[in-house]
Amino acid sequence: MTGAPAAPDTIMAVTAVTVRVPAKVNLQLAVGPLRADGYHDLVNVFHAVSLFDEVTAEPADELTVTVRGESVEGVPVGEDNLAARAARLLAERIGARPDVALTIHKTIPVAGGMAGGSADAAAALVACARLWDASGVRLADLAADLGSDVPFALLGGTAIGTGRGEVLTPVPVGGRFHWVFALADGGLSTPAVYAECDRLREAAGQRVGPPRRSQALLDALERGDAEALGAALANDLQPAALSLRPSLRRTLQAGREGGALGALVSGSGPTCAFLARSAGHAAELAAALSEAGLVRAAVSAHGPVPGATVVAGG
Numbered sequence: 022m023t024g025a026p027a028a029p030d031t032i033m034a035v036t037a038v039t040v041r042v043p044a045k046v047n048l049q050l051a052v053g054p055l056r057a058d059g060y061h062d063l064v065n066v067f068h069a070v071s072l073f074d075e076v077t078a079e080p081a082d083e084l085t086v087t088v089r090g091e092s093v094e095g096v097p098v099g100e101d102n103l104a105a106r107a108a109r110l111l112a113e114r115i116g117a118r119p120d121v122a123l124t125i126h127k128t129i130p131v132a133g134g135m136a137g138g139s140a141d142a143a144a145a146l147v148a149c150a151r152l153w154d155a156s157g158v159r160l161a162d163l164a165a166d167l168g169s170d171v172p173f174a175l176l177g178g179t180a181i182g183t184g185r186g187e188v189l190t191p192v193p194v195g196g197r198f199h200w201v202f203a204l205a206d207g208g209l210s211t212p213a214v215y216a217e218c219d220r221l222r223e224a225a226g227q228r229v230g231p232p233r234r235s236q237a238l239l240d241a242l243e244r245g246d247a248e249a250l251g252a253a254l255a256n257d258l259q260p261a262a263l264s265l266r267p268s269l270r271r272t273l274q275a276g277r278e279g280g281a282l283g284a285l286v287s288g289s290g291p292t293c294a295f296l297a298r299s300a301g302h303a304a305e306l307a308a309a310l311s312e313a314g315l316v317r318a319a320v321s322a323h324g325p326v327p328g329a330t331v332v333a334g335g
């Protein structure tokens with residue numbers, strides 16, 4: 022045999038990339054008045070926690086989305102999936118076809134106020150950028166176009182988001198915090214919770230000022246002081262989430278009775294977040310909440326953790 026071509030296996034083509042991406046909890050969510058464009062100015066202290074989705078991107082003949090995991094009803098598998106939108110946006114930016122098979126393993130509760138869809142979009146951006154060798158593209162710019170929670174899912178850690186939440190400033194954190202998340206049956210629609218917040222404020226004749234960051238909360242984070250952090254946790258959307266889902270009051274109360282240092286609805290809910298004293302206390306509290314039968318499941322996690330990270334391939 023003569024003239025054999027160069028062995029194709031000397032070219033290391035990337036065949037699959039898997040990215041792990043965290044959920045977020047809002048440690049402070051201050052909501053300003055309704056703006057003329059329908060948005061609200063926010064001060065949003067995001068904190069990434071160790072509840073992860075994984076997104077795998079593989080070359081394919083066309084764009085497809087497969088979703089795996091428990092309780093994934095309501096997650097679109099077509100063009101509307103936020104991970105598919107992210108892949109299309111990146112492909113457009115680099116002038117390529119979005120021919121990729123995306124497989125999403127969901128652990129983050131769906132429509133749970135923990136930004137799971139935004140997390141998947143961030144993970145898809147990172148996975149496809151690696152698969153398509155698009156390292157020169159600023160993913161943070163594309164992330165902001167996809168949604169106001171997507172940039173934080175790329176960044177991770179703890180950060181203050183201002184504007185619609187998408188302008189991020191990292192926050193120093195002096196330790197690891199231990200959390201329990203009580204997952205509810207069914208979700209709450211984020212736009213419906215904002216609308217209920219506006220309705221409740223109007224009905225109460227409440228004058229709403231511009232949102233302000235809580236210095237007590239930022240100091241507690243910097244010192245790694247869980248007790249002070251628990252006292253400073255605040256969510257302006259909580260009254261609206263409780264109005265739409267009154268049973269969450271009992272969940273919050275059960276967590277406080279279990280010794281949580283702080284208890285609040287996560288973002289637009291219905292997931293409830295409890296700050297524990299230690300990893301051991303978080304495990305005990307999660308078990309107690311699960312046994313109380315008020316919630317679909319209770320899981321412990323810690324934060325802060327890094328944003329979307331390649332864990333395999335590439």
Ligand code: ATP
Pocket residue numbers: 095096097101102103104125130131132133134135136137138139141142170208209211288289290
């Ligand atoms: P946030 O905290 O950012 O307001 P959320 O955690 O309450 O969001 P998501 O889990 O992000 O809610 O889902 C909101 C809706 O987005 C879902 O009901 C679903 O219809 C749609 N969606 C699109 N793509 C995804 C995805 N990859 N994962 C989950 N939901 C998705």
